[in-house]
Amino acid sequence: MLNYVLGRLLTFIPTFIGVTLISFGFIRALPGDPIVVMAGERGISDERYAELAKQFGYDQPMYVQFWDYLSGVLQGDLGNSFVTKRPVWDEFFSLFPATLELSICAMIFAIALGLPAGVIAAVNRGKFFDRALMSTALIGYSMPIFWWALLLIIVFSGNLEWTPVSGRISLIYYFPDPTGFMLIDSLASGQKGAFASAVRHLILPTIVLGTIPLAVIARQTRSAMLEVLGEDYIRTARAKGMSPTRINAVHALRNALIPVITVIGLSVGTLLAGAILTETIFSWPGIGKWMVDSIFRRDYPVVQGGLLLIAVMVMIVNLTVDMLYGVINPKIRKR
Amino acid sequence: MALNPVVNDPTKIVARPSAFKEFWFYFRENRGAVIGLWIFAVFAFLAFFGPWVAPHDATEQFRAATLQPPVWQEGGNWTHILGTDPLGRDMLSRLIVGARYSFFVGVIVVSIAATGGIIIGLIAGFSPKWVDSIIMRIMDIVLAFPSLLLALVLVAILGPSLTNAMIAIAIVLQPHYVRLTRASVLSERQKDYVVSARVAGAGLGRLMFITVLPNCLAPIIVQAALSFSTAILDAAALGFLGMGAQPPTPEWGTMLAEAREFILRAWWVVTFPGVAILVTVLAINLMGDGLRDALDPKLKRS
Numbered sequence: 076m077l078n079y080v081l082g083r084l085l086t087f088i089p090t091f092i093g094v095t096l097i098s099f100g101f102i103r104a105l106p107g108d109p110i111v112v113m114a115g116e117r118g119i120s121d122e123r124y125a126e127l128a129k130q131f132g133y134d135q136p137m138y139v140q141f142w143d144y145l146s147g148v149l150q151g152d153l154g155n156s157f158v159t160k161r162p163v164w165d166e167f168f169s170l171f172p173a174t175l176e177l178s179i180c181a182m183i184f185a186i187a188l189g190l191p192a193g194v195i196a197a198v199n200r201g202k203f204f205d206r207a208l209m210s211t212a213l214i215g216y217s218m219p220i221f222w223w224a225l226l227l228i229i230v231f232s233g234n235l236e237w238t239p240v241s242g243r244i245s246l247i248y249y250f251p252d253p254t255g256f257m258l259i260d261s262l263a264s265g266q267k268g269a270f271a272s273a274v275r276h277l278i279l280p281t282i283v284l285g286t287i288p289l290a291v292i293a294r295q296t297r298s299a300m301l302e303v304l305g306e307d308y309i310r311t312a313r314a315k316g317m318s319p320t321r322i323n324a325v326h327a328l329r330n331a332l333i334p335v336i337t338v339i340g341l342s343v344g345t346l347l348a349g350a351i352l353t354e355t356i357f358s359w360p361g362i363g364k365w366m367v368d369s370i371f372r373r374d375y376p377v378v379q380g381g382l383l384l385i386a387v388m389v390m391i392v393n394l395t396v397d398m399l400y401g402v403i404n405p406k407i408r409k410r
Numbered sequence: 411m412a413l414n415p416v417v418n419d420p421t422k423i424v425a426r427p428s429a430f431k432e433f434w435f436y437f438r439e440n441r442g443a444v445i446g447l448w449i450f451a452v453f454a455f456l457a458f459f460g461p462w463v464a465p466h467d468a469t470e471q472f473r474a475a476t477l478q479p480p481v482w483q484e485g486g487n488w489t490h491i492l493g494t495d496p497l498g499r500d501m502l503s504r505l506i507v508g509a510r511y512s513f514f515v516g517v518i519v520v521s522i523a524a525t526g527g528i529i530i531g532l533i534a535g536f537s538p539k540w541v542d543s544i545i546m547r548i549m550d551i552v553l554a555f556p557s558l559l560l561a562l563v564l565v566a567i568l569g570p571s572l573t574n575a576m577i578a579i580a581i582v583l584q585p586h587y588v589r590l591t592r593a594s595v596l597s598e599r600q601k602d603y604v605v606s607a608r609v610a611g612a613g614l615g616r617l618m619f620i621t622v623l624p625n626c627l628a629p630i631i632v633q634a635a636l637s638f639s640t641a642i643l644d645a646a647a648l649g650f651l652g653m654g655a656q657p658p659t660p661e662w663g664t665m666l667a668e669a670r671e672f673i674l675r676a677w678w679v680v681t682f683p684g685v686a687i688l689v690t691v692l693a694i695n696l697m698g699d700g701l702r703d704a705l706d707p708k709l710k711r712s
Binding site for chain 2: 216275348349366
C-alpha cells in the first residue's frame with residue numbers, strides 16, 4: 076500500500092513540472108509581447124521597454140526565466156495582475172470560495188438526484204421508469220449548458236420572476252465575509268432575508284452546473300447497479316428471503332458505489348470547465364469568470380497563474396481519488 | 411406452417427455473416443440509435459446542401475421585419491417560419507446554413523484528434539517502457555487542464571476564429587485516444603496472433619498498423635462518436651464566449667451569443683439555436699450508445 080501511494084506521488088512531480096512549463100510557455104513562447112500589451116495603445120519607448128524587460132526578467136535566457144518562475148510558484152508567488160496590480164495568488168484565493176461554494180452545491184444537487192435516479196432505473200430495467208429516466212439523463216448529458224442557463228433565465232427570472240439573474244446576493248445586504256462562503260456568511264451576519272437572498276441567487280447556477288454531472292452519475296449508477304445485481308451474492312440474498320428494498324439499498328448499492336465515487340471524483344475537471352460558462356452567464360464572481368475576463372483583457376500573469384492553480388487543483392483531486400480507489404479496491408494496487 | 415427448409419437443413423452450412431452485417435444486426439436492435447442515425451443523416455445533408463435548401467440567404471437582412479416572431483405566434487408569417495433575428499435575418503435559414511459549421515467542426519476535430527492519438531498511442535504501446543512513460547506523463551499534463559479552459563487559452567493566444575477553435579479542441583481531445591489506443595495495444599500485444607505475426611517476420615510498422623490496430627478499433631470508434639458531440643459542444647461554447655466563429659457566421663454558438671441581449675424580449679432568437687445544438691448532440695450520443703452496444707462484445711450478451 077505504501078509503495079502504491081509513494082509511486083503515485085512520484086508521478087505527481089514530473090506532471091507538476093510539465094503543467095508549470097505549459098502555463099509558463101503559453102505566455103513567453105507564443106506571439107503577443109506582454110510588455111507591449113501592458114503598455115496598451117499609447118505604445119512604449121525603447122528605453123522604458125528595456126527597463127521593464129529587465130524588471131520582469133524578460134532579458135534573461137528562457138531556462139533562467141523558467142527557473143525563476145518555478146521557484147516563485149513553489150513559494151506562492153505567481154506575479155501580479157497587470158490590471159489590478161494585486162498578487163495573482165491573493166486574487167485566486169479570494170475568488171475561489173465562490174467557485175467552491177457553487178461547485179459543492181452543484182455536486183450535492185447532482186448526487187442527490189443522480190444516485191436515486193440510477194438506482195430506480197436499474198431496478199426497473201427495461202420498464203417505463205428506466206426508459207424515461209435514461210432518456211432524460213441522455214438529454215442532460217447532451218445539453219449545451221450555456222443555452223440551458225439562458226432558457227432557465229427566460230422561464231424563472233423573466234417570466235416567473237422567481238430568481239435573480241446575476242451575482243451572489245442582493246446588493247442591499249452588506250456584511251463581512253470571513254469564510255467567503257455566501258451561505259455561511261449570510262447566516263452568520265444575522266441580517267433578515269440575507270440567507271434567503273443568497274439561496275435564491277444560488278439556485279439557477281447550481282442547476283446549470285449540476286446538470287451534466289447529474290446525467291453522468293445517473294448513467295454510471297445504473298450500469299454499476301446492473302452489473303452488481305447480476306452477481307451471485309445478490310441471488311443468495313434473494314434466496315434467503317430478504318426484502319428487495321434491503322437488497323437494493325444495502326447489498327447492491329454499496330458495491331455499485333465504487334465506480335460511481337470514481338466518476339464523481341473525476342468530474343471535478345468537468346465542473347471547473349462548466350464553472351467557466353456558468354459563472355460568465357450568471358456574473359458569478361468566481362475563478363471561472365475571472366479567467367474569462369482576464370483572457371479578454373490579456374492579463375497574462377492572471378491567465379498563467381490561474382491556469383496553473385486550476386490544473387494543480389485538478390491533479391490533486393485526481394491523485395486523491397486514485398489513492399482512495401486503491402484503498403477501496405485492493406486489485407488496483409497490484410498494477 | 412412449414413418451417414423454412416433452408417434453415418432446418420443440417421447439411422447446409424450457413425456462412426458467418428460479414429462483420430458489417432453482424433454490426434448492423436445489433437445496431438438495428440437499438441431503436442434510439444437508429445433514430446439518432448436518421449437525425450444525423452439529415453444533419454449531414456444540411457451540412458452539404460444547406461444553402462440550397464434554406465428559404466433565404468443566411469446573411470440577407472430584412473430590415474422591415476426585425477425580431478419577427480415565429481409563424482405560430484401573433485405577428486409571425488410564413489415568409490420567416492422561425493422568425494427573424496435583431497438584424498432581420500431569417501432564423502430558419504441561418505440554422506440550416508449553420509449546420510455545416512458544427513458538422514465540419516466535428517469531422518475535422520475528430521479526424522485530427524483520432525489520427526494523432528492513434529499514432530501516438532501505438533507508439534506508446536510498442537516502445538520501451540521509458541518512452542511509454544514519457545508519452546503518458548505528457549498526456550497526463552494535457553488532461554490536468556479542464557478542456558474548455560485549455561481550449562479557451564489556446565484560442566486566446568492563437569486568435570479567435572473557428573479554425574483555431576478546432577485546433578484547440580483537437581489538442582484537448584487527443585489524450586483520450588492515446589490512452590484508449592495504448593490500453594488496447596498493451597492487451598493485444600500479448601496475444602498469440604501478434605506473436606505469430608512477429609515470428610513470421612512482420613516488421614514493426616506492419617505489426618502496428620495491420621496486425622494490431624484493426625483489433626483495437628472498436629473502443630476508438632465509440633470514442634470518435636462521443637468526441638464528435640464534445641467537439642460540437644465545445645466549439646459552440648467557444649463561439650458563445652466570443653472565441654470561436656466570429657459574427658456574422660451563422661454558427662449556432664455564435665448566434666446564441668449575438669442573441670443574448672434579446673433574451674427577455676424575443677425568446678425565439680435564443681431558443682432555436684440551442685435546440686439545434688441539443689438535437690444534434692443528442693442524436694450523435696444516441697448513435698454512440700448504439701455503436702458501443704453493437705461493438706462491445708462484453709455488453710452484447712448481457
